[in-house]
Amino acid sequence: MSNIVDTLKLGRDALAEAMNLHIYDAANGETPGPKCRYQAAVLALDSAVTPPVKSRDRQFYTPLEMEAALCAWEFLLDHENLPEEKRVPAIAGAFGSMGYAAMRHVSMQAGAIALAVHDHMETNDYEHDGGSYDWDFVPSVLVKLDWLHLVQDNQYSGEPYRPDIPTLFELVLADLGDQITKRDRAAEWMAKARRECHKQWGYAELIDDHEERTRVAFEAKQDPAEFVRLLGEKYDLEPAGLAW
Known part of the structure; x- marks a missing residue:
């Protein structure tokens, strides 16, 4: 299993199959009643493996997502200490207006996006083998995000921020081309x-x-x-x- 979500999905599917084939005869129209604990467990697992509309509503993060969130948070803290002329205005503005507590939550969503870009890279047979994940790859993703949209989604009732992952990877590849190689x-x-x-x-x-x-x-x-x-x-x- 690649992560805990895959494990939960496997358990959910196995439980649903057992319920519909061995506990109830779903093929002949027999369905679980409203108090069926098996059905309740299936619904709970459905909720657990279905990403919520808002990142802040998530109940758990995988270890890799937590690592990416911490890398994003480290980058934001370092970014705050840069000379003003070297800061990304959108990031500096978000940090200045939202404060530390809110930006910690934003960093969790930003880290998840960076991880998705990294997963896309590996799925397409690329390797980031010429630099570091925390100080090169994650920052390269973060500076390319729409921070206004991200903050509005994470902290307010703005539209969900779902950047196109393949497009982000192409931008990162252009930025870190000397660090990323195509696997044969x-x-x-x-x-x-x-x-x-x-x-x-x-x-x-x-x-x-x-x-x-x-x-x-x-x-x-x-x-x-x-x-x-x-x-x-x-x-x-x-x-x-x-x-x-």
Whole structure:
């Protein structure tokens, strides 16, 4: 599970399936009554895993979201100590008008946005391997946010602030291009498979002899070590430790 929300979703779906298939016959129209504790638990889990309209209404944050919030808060505090000419006016204005208590809550929402950008980066096979998450990546996201909209959403009844995450990432990529690299998952997989060929069968070029099988295994996200083991066994190769 990537985080606690995924775990709760899994538990919610399992409970709903058990309730509808084994406790009640939902297929034949049987439904739980208003006092059914299983239905109450499903509804409670629905509420827990459904993001509220307002960030401030959330009941819990994941450890990674808390880390991102703390990074955002550190950035805001450091930003306050910068010379005026180096400050981002929108951020300085928000801090000056809202104060510390309110901005701590704003930093939680800002951190969650920064984390979403980071997750988007990794999902698209990029790595931030040339700088630090707290002092480079998170600040790069934060200075690109609409702070007026963010504060109005977080502290007042303004419209929900939902910036476009892919667009934010493109801006961060332009800003931190020398720190962010594109992963070549195919090359990584092939390199691991080649090492396994040598380790298991003493023949690193095994995958070169079976390019189509190897391509299919990679695209199916098969474990390289398992693929190499099965490939060697298919062709009755002698294990490396037994080869003469």
